[in-house]
Structures are given as C-alpha cells and as structure tokens.
Amino acid sequence: MTSDAPLSLDEPNLSGADRAPVREILSLDKAQRMAEFFGVLGDPNRWRILSALALGERRVGELAAVVGMSESAVSHQLRILRTMRLVSYRKRGRNVFYCLKDRHILNLYQEASEHLDEPLEEEEGE
Amino acid sequence: MTSDAPLSLDEPNLSGADRAPVREILSLDKAQRMAEFFGVLGDPNRWRILSALALGERRVGELAAVVGMSESAVSHQLRILRTMRLVSYRKRGRNVFYCLKDRHILNLYQEASEHLDEPLEEEEGE
DNA sequence: ATAACCTTTGAACAACTGTTCATGGGTTAT
DNA sequence: ATAACCCATGAACAGTTGTTCAAAGGTTAT
Numbered sequence: 001m002t003s004d005a006p007l008s009l010d011e012p013n014l015s016g017a018d019r020a021p022v023r024e025i026l027s028l029d030k031a032q033r034m035a036e037f038f039g040v041l042g043d044p045n046r047w048r049i050l051s052a053l054a055l056g057e058r059r060v061g062e063l064a065a066v067v068g069m070s071e072s073a074v075s076h077q078l079r080i081l082r083t084m085r086l087v088s089y090r091k092r093g094r095n096v097f098y099c100l101k102d103r104h105i106l107n108l109y110q111e112a113s114e115h116l117d118e119p120l121e122e123e124e125g126e
Numbered sequence: 127m128t129s130d131a132p133l134s135l136d137e138p139n140l141s142g143a144d145r146a147p148v149r150e151i152l153s154l155d156k157a158q159r160m161a162e163f164f165g166v167l168g169d170p171n172r173w174r175i176l177s178a179l180a181l182g183e184r185r186v187g188e189l190a191a192v193v194g195m196s197e198s199a200v201s202h203q204l205r206i207l208r209t210m211r212l213v214s215y216r217k218r219g220r221n222v223f224y225c226l227k228d229r230h231i232l233n234l235y236q237e238a239s240e241h242l243d244e245p246l247e248e249e250e251g252e
Numbered sequence: 253a254t255a256a257c258c259t260t261t262g263a264a265c266a267a268c269t270g271t272t273c274a275t276g277g278g279t280t281a282t
Numbered sequence: 283a284t285a286a287c288c289c290a291t292g293a294a295c296a297g298t299t300g301t302t303c304a305a306a307g308g309t310t311a312t
Binding site: 024026030032034037038040042043044046051067085104107108109111115116118 | 154228
Binding site for chain 4: 072095
C-alpha cells in the first residue's frame with residue numbers, strides 16, 4: 001500500500017470496468033445494502049445461532065434448545081439469515097437442517113473480534 | 127483447513143490459553159458485543175460517513191454537506207462511531223477533523239462486498 | 253383416518269433507533 | 283465586550299425491530 005494514499009473503499013482485486021475505484025462516497029443504494037447486511041449481524045441471538053451452526057449442521061429445534069429461544073423465534077431469525085444468504089438448509093422428512101453457507105461470516109467474525117480485542121489507547125479528547 | 131472439521135469461530139492465529147478454540151456457542155456477553163459492533167454498521171448514513179472519511183480527513187460540517195445530513199445528525203452518528211473506535215478525531219481551533227481509525231472497517235467492507243456480489247445460486251427450496 | 257411432531261407464518265405489542273429541534277459550550281472574529 | 287461560527291448534547295417523536303402468541307402446513311407415525 002502506498003504511503004500517502006488515503007484509506008479508501010476500493011476493491012483492488014477486480015480489474016473490470018464496473019469496479020472502478022471509489023473516489024466518491026457510497027451511493028445511497030450501496031450504503032443501504034451494506035447497512036441491511038450488517039444490520040442482520042446486529043442481533044446477539046443471531047450470533048448465537050450462527051455460532052451454533054459453526055459447530056455443524058443443526059435442526060431448528062436443536063438451535064432453539066441450544067440458544068435458549070422459542071422455536072418460533074429461531075425460525076423467524078433463520079428466515080432473516082436466509083435472505084442474507086448466511087445460512088442454507090436442507091429438508092429431511094419433517095426436519096430442516098441448517099448450516100452456514102460459506103466462510104464469509106467467519107471472516108467477518110474474526111475481523112470484528114480483532115477490532116474489539118485491540119487494546120484501548122490513551123484518548124486525547126474526552 | 128482439514129476437510130471434515132466443521133466451520134468454527136476459532137481464532138487460530140493466537141496460541142494463548144485464553145483463546146481456546148470455540149466448541150460452544152458464543153456466550154451471551156460475547157454475542158452482545160458482536161451485535162453492538164455490527165449494529166453500528168447497520169445504518170446507511172453511517173456507511174456514507176465512513177466512506178467519506180475513507181477519502182481523507184473531514185470536518186463535521188463537510189461531512190454533513192457531502193452526505194446530505196444535518197450537522198446535528200452527523201455529530202450524533204460520529205459519537206456512535208467513536209464509541210466503537212471506528213473513527214478518531216483531532217480538534218483544531220473550532221473545527222474537529224475526523225478520520226478512519228484503522229483498516230478494520232475497510233476489511234469488513236470488502237468482505238461484505240464480496241459476499242453481497244456473489245452470484246445467487248439456484249435455491250432448492252422456496 | 254387421527255394424532256403427534258417439526259417447522260413456518262402472521263399479527264400484535266414492547267423495546268429500540270435515528271432523526272429533528274432547541275439549546276449550550278467553546279473558539280475566532282470584529 | 284458582542285457576534286458569528288463550529289460542534290455537541292438532550293428531549294421528543296416517528297419508524298423500525300424482535301419477541302410472543304395463536305394458527306396452520308407438511309411429514310411420520312398409529
């Protein structure tokens with residue numbers, strides 16, 4: 001990374017014309033989609049569900065028992081996680097098995113974890 | 127990564143004893159902190175502000191003009207971004223210059239962007 | 253067939269969030 | 283000193299979110 005370039009939201013790996021470096025602020029549309037995605041990760045029970053699925057495939061009832069929620073509440077949350085393609089599922093008889101869709105959620109967890117675990121430096125202000 | 131190990135929320139880079147592999151679901155406390163952090167990223171105007179700061183240091187008034195918000199609203203949001211240590215600031219006379227604190231936010235943006243841009247595969251259900 | 257099981261869905265309601273508005277603190281001018 | 287400027291803060295209000303509750307769909311038993 002060059003030294004004087006400001007931090008930017010570029011996506012440098014892609015050379016296509018539709019992936020031009022961002023020299024403007026995010027469009028309302030892109031910002032909205034970002035917010036919707038991260039908003040889904042803004043609930044503690046959804047993280048508990050995701051972390052349970054990180055251990056392996058689980059049925060809805062099992063998830064409810066592990067995280068201590070009603071099956072209805074878990075089902076509602078799983079629907080939200082599905083719309084953001086964070087989980088996938090397969091039906092087997094009357095059971096539905098959910099699992100994490102890919103590694104993105106794990107990378108996000110790790111990145112956030114590192115940020116939260118950083119030692120707090122001395123603040124000038126406040 | 128071994129083939130049969132389930133995806134897990136381990137943090138493999140650290141070998142310390144206080145960073146044991148996660149074989150249980152996230153604690154309520156950890157899940158809460160994760161949710162609080164990602165919840166901050168769950169607002170489109172905060173992403174617009176962050177993307178403006180990704181281009182370089184900006185004053186509060188400049189941010190308000192660029193993102194099309196009132197200065198008060200921007201100030202409220204900057205406070206939230208400060209509490210999550212996503213931005214830092216320096217005072218210069220009566221102006222306050224904000225900037226991104228580190229690269230974590232950029233990594234999170236990129237990871238999410240890749241996830242959102244993934245082609246949708248054929249769903250079995252629904 | 254009926255019953256039990258697992259899951260999903262919709263409505264309703266309490267709790268939370270982000271904005272506006274008014275106000276005030278602190279700094280730089282005149 | 284007063285005025286203008288830049289920013290932060292608190293209250294209040296509309297909009298959103300996550301839960302509970304009741305009901306129903308679909309599958310596997312008996």
